[in-house]
Amino acid sequence: MNFLKKYKKEFEEYDKLDHDFIDDEKIWAQLNKWENPSKQDVRRVLKKAEQCVRLEPEETAILIQNRDEGTIQEMYELAHQLKEGVYGDRIVFFAPLYISDECANNCLYCGFRSSNKAIQRKTLTMDEIEQEVRIMIGEGQKRTVLVYGESPKTEVDFMCETIKKVYSVKTEHGEIRRANINCAPLTVDELKKLKDVGIGTFQVFQETYHHDTYRRVHPQGTIKGHYRWRLYCMDRAQQAGVDDNGLGVLFGLYDWRFEVMGLLYHTIHLEETFNGVGPHTISFPRITPATGTPFSEHPEYAVSDADFKKLVAVLRLSVPYTGMICTAREPSRVRKEVIPFGVSQIDAGTRIGVGAYVKSESANALPEHEQFSIGDDRSLDGVVKEICDMGFIPSFCTACYRAGRTGEQFMKVAKSRFVHNYCIPNAIFTLKEYLLDYASDETRQKGEKILRSHMEQFKGEPVYSKLLENLSRIENGERDLRL
Ligand code: SAM
Numbered sequence: 367m368n369f370l371k372k373y374k375k376e377f378e379e380y381d382k383l384d385h386d387f388i389d390d391e392k393i394w395a396q397l398n399k400w401e402n403p404s405k406q407d408v409r410r411v412l413k414k415a416e417q418c419v420r421l422e423p424e425e426t427a428i429l430i431q432n433r434d435e436g437t438i439q440e441m442y443e444l445a446h447q448l449k450e451g452v453y454g455d456r457i458v459f460f461a462p463l464y465i466s467d468e469c470a471n472n473c474l475y476c477g478f479r480s481s482n483k484a485i486q487r488k489t490l491t492m493d494e495i496e497q498e499v500r501i502m503i504g505e506g507q508k509r510t511v512l513v514y515g516e517s518p519k520t521e522v523d524f525m526c527e528t529i530k531k532v533y534s535v536k537t538e539h540g541e542i543r544r545a546n547i548n549c550a551p552l553t554v555d556e557l558k559k560l561k562d563v564g565i566g567t568f569q570v571f572q573e574t575y576h577h578d579t580y581r582r583v584h585p586q587g588t589i590k591g592h593y594r595w596r597l598y599c600m601d602r603a604q605q606a607g608v609d610d611n612g613l614g615v616l617f618g619l620y621d622w623r624f625e626v627m628g629l630l631y632h633t634i635h636l637e638e639t640f641n642g643v644g645p646h647t648i649s650f651p652r653i654t655p656a657t658g659t660p661f662s663e664h665p666e667y668a669v670s671d672a673d674f675k676k677l678v679a680v681l682r683l684s685v686p687y688t689g690m691i692c693t694a695r696e697p698s699r700v701r702k703e704v705i706p707f708g709v710s711q712i713d714a715g716t717r718i719g720v721g722a723y724v725k726s727e728s729a730n731a732l733p734e735h736e737q738f739s740i741g742d743d744r745s746l747d748g749v750v751k752e753i754c755d756m757g758f759i760p761s762f763c764t765a766c767y768r769a770g771r772t773g774e775q776f777m778k779v780a781k782s783r784f785v786h787n788y789c790i791p792n793a794i795f796t797l798k799e800y801l802l803d804y805a806s807d808e809t810r811q812k813g814e815k816i817l818r819s820h821m822e823q824f825k826g827e828p829v830y831s832k833l834l835e836n837l838s839r840i841e842n843g844e845r846d847l848r849l
């Protein structure tokens with residue numbers, strides 16, 4: 367079958383809908399209505415947000431449009447409090463693993479687009495994947511997200527093989543315990559196959575929710591050119607039983623204020639359709655320069671650092687139960703600044719070139735195999751050290767997904783605000799493993815200090831003795847202990 371005709375029937379079904387759940391005019395009307403909200407309006411929304419509930423679109427519009435410095439500071443403070451309340455002060459670490467830079471699509475902003483002659487095309491073999499994973503594990507990684515272009519070489523059966531391969535690699539101290547995926551939208555049957563091999567989160571970014579912009583940057587005649595095929599892919603994931611799903615926007619394609627509203631409408635749609643289960647994570651990458659890709663050098667709607675900080679806080683306040691991912695596309699300075707406002711996951715030690723863990727010790731070293739450039743090229747050890755310095759606890763935990771706490775189960779736990787009862791103990795165990803097996807002396811010292819201060823929180827609670835017991839078992843060589 368012609369690859370581009372692959373989903374023709376499904377596309378036709380979506381074409382029959384007379385509308386979808388993103389109403390561009392309504393979103394602009396809501397933003398315009400609240401063009402200059404009063405302090406009272408902002409505080410009214412913050413009062414509601416304190417209850418840790420998902421906001422309504424007009425409420426989010428008020429926060430987005432707020433230009434008053436005093437109440438913007440109040441937004442930052444509350445965003446920080448909500449993040450601590452729901453997720454505790456732990457930051458979960460992962461690193462991407464790029465499997466292929468072959469792609470039939472032609473997205474204007476992306477280095478992998480088919481018309482880009484500056485990229486050398488490569489899909490890793492199973493042996494090459496094993497070598498990449500060995501290096502990642504050797505640096506201390508426990509979680510990865512596998513990334514693929516959309517091509518006949520990387521269809522779902524191949525993806526399943528790659529996931530099985532990643533899970534099969536074991537070394538003396540470790541293994542990858544959770545493999546997430548970032549790939550093109552799939553059918554329900556394809557998604558069921560991914561579920562069967564144990565994927566973690568299924569991530570597909572809408573890139574832009576604005577219909578006209580979507581059409582402009584994703585040429586028609588490509589699979590990616592179909593807006594609704596992408597928009598409804600998380601519905602299909604839920605139908606397939608893949609219930610940890612990751613949304614995202616590529617900031618810089620269109621007005622960031624509209625895109626934040628789009629993410630909220632997508633969340634509401636999923637919650638209303640799937641018994642309260644919204645996205646597991648939201649990602650908010652900004653466009654960075656890509657080899658041979660002029661569009662990526664000067665995005666028309668580039669988001670300033672100040673607006674970026676604000677949008678992170680608005681998202682945290684609007685969807686308090688969703689994990690938020692800030693990737694290494696951002697420079698370390700920006701990551702440091704936004705992490706306190708609601709980020710729960712970051713990547714570190716990241717190499718995004720296909721085959722780059724084997725071929726280089728740093729990021730941005732294989733431009734001919736890289737989708738874009740990254741801003742934070744520090745080692746995993748360096749970032750773990752900084753997170754400790756900031757007073758957060760680095761975590762390599764993968765417990766929820768392995769204990770079946772996904773989708774509705776996860777939301778129940780998250781919404782009852784008991785996540786810290788799992789998250790912090792599991793962060794303590796996995797950080798201890800990292801410090802013993804991989805950390806530099808300096809990071810080990812700082813990490814031990816953070817461990818001690820977090821153990822203090824549990825003194826007097828029944829779980830304290832269990833924590834002490836597990837820490838001593840880890841010191842004696844046991845691994846992968848979790849609650
Ligand atoms: N090919 C799949 C797809 O498009 O759905 C997988 C996604 S791609 C390999 C991962 C994500 O990188 C894209 O969804 C997009 O948001 C982001 N991306 C693409 N070009 C980028 C750029 N120049 N800067 C930053 N992020 C970019």
Ligand code: SF4
Pocket residue numbers: 469470471472473476477478479480514515516590
């Ligand atoms: Fe291909 Fe994804 Fe890049 Fe588009 S964003 S060209 S689909 S890899």
